[in-house]
Amino acid sequence: MDKERKLIIAGNWKMHKTVAEALDLVSDLKLELANVKEVDIVVCPPFTALGEVSKAILDSNLRLGAQNMSEHNVGAYTGEIAAVMLKEFSVRYVILGHSERRQYQKESDELVSKKAHAAHTAALKPIVCVGETLVERDAGHTEKVLEKQVRGSLAGLSKEQMSESVLAYEPVWAIGTGKTATTAQAQEAHAFIRALLGKTFDETVARRVRIQYGGSVKPSNARELLSQPDVDGALVGGASLEARSFAEIIKNSI
Ligand code: PEP
Numbered sequence: 001m002d003k004e005r006k007l008i009i010a011g012n013w014k015m016h017k018t019v020a021e022a023l024d025l026v027s028d029l030k031l032e033l034a035n036v037k038e039v040d041i042v043v044c045p046p047f048t049a050l051g052e053v054s055k056a057i058l059d060s061n062l063r064l065g066a067q068n069m070s071e072h073n074v075g076a077y078t079g080e081i082a083a084v085m086l087k088e089f090s091v092r093y094v095i096l097g098h099s100e101r102r103q104y105q106k107e108s109d110e111l112v113s114k115k116a117h118a119a120h121t122a123a124l125k126p127i128v129c130v131g132e133t134l135v136e137r138d139a140g141h142t143e144k145v146l147e148k149q150v151r152g153s154l155a156g157l158s159k160e161q162m163s164e165s166v167l168a169y170e171p172v173w174a175i176g177t178g179k180t181a182t183t184a185q186a187q188e189a190h191a192f193i194r195a196l197l198g199k200t201f202d203e204t205v206a207r208r209v210r211i212q213y214g215g216s217v218k219p220s221n222a223r224e225l226l227s228q229p230d231v232d233g234a235l236v237g238g239a240s241l242e243a244r245s246f247a248e249i250i251k252n253s254i
Pocket of ligand 1: 012239
């Protein structure tokens with residue numbers, strides 16, 4: 001696939017996989033994807049598997065991501081994980097503001113922006129998630145919601161930091177539901193976000209930032225979605241839990 005930006009496809013394993021299961025999955029992925037150079041491939045296991053997965057993928061083209069982190073660097077924050085702790089495991093990416101965290105942990109745009117700053121300070125690349133609910137889409141508020149989330153979650157980042165960040169457009173109604181945005185809906189939202197980056201930062205930044213699509217991506221729809229000009233990759237939940245389906249999504253995108 002001829003793309004302006006290098007594709008980045010990340011698997012968000014959520015609260016799945018023990019260490020043993022995680023190691024089985026990456027060992028299969030390493031075999032299936034050994035020759036892929038055209039796509040940045042990222043796996044995001046739960047915190048408990050980061051250490052072992054990190055060692056297992058050392059000699060491979062798989063990169064490591066975390067699913068969340070604290071906005072603080074150190075201190076009395078029981079149960080939290082700091083960016084420097086992720087760096088110890090050679091984590092390169094961190095998913096921030098996933099809709100499940102926005103919904104269940106009530107994460108706000110302001111908090112996501114603090115986390116994005118903390119990630120950059122530690123030289124981690126944030127994958128910042130935005131997306132509207134079905135109620136918001138049906139009410140015609142998609143662009144308003146995206147604008148608020150993009151501006152709020154990325155507030156105060158420098159142009160350099162923004163260029164190194166990844167965005168994920170994930171319509172909430174398409175996550176884990178089997179419903180996928182049509183290619184037209186995905187392209188429209190991605191183009192809107194890119195134009196907004198142009199206004200908020202500048203055109204160079206807007207051209208550089210990779211915007212992933214997320215929401216029930218599977219082998220059968222990946223090619224069409226990823227062929228859209230402003231869709232620069234995918235954030236994959238369910239289909240990333242099996243080596244074959246995740247590998248097929250990646251191979252179908254080349
Ligand atoms: C996600 O969790 O980011 C996601 C897109 O999940 P799924 O692919 O299962 O819809």
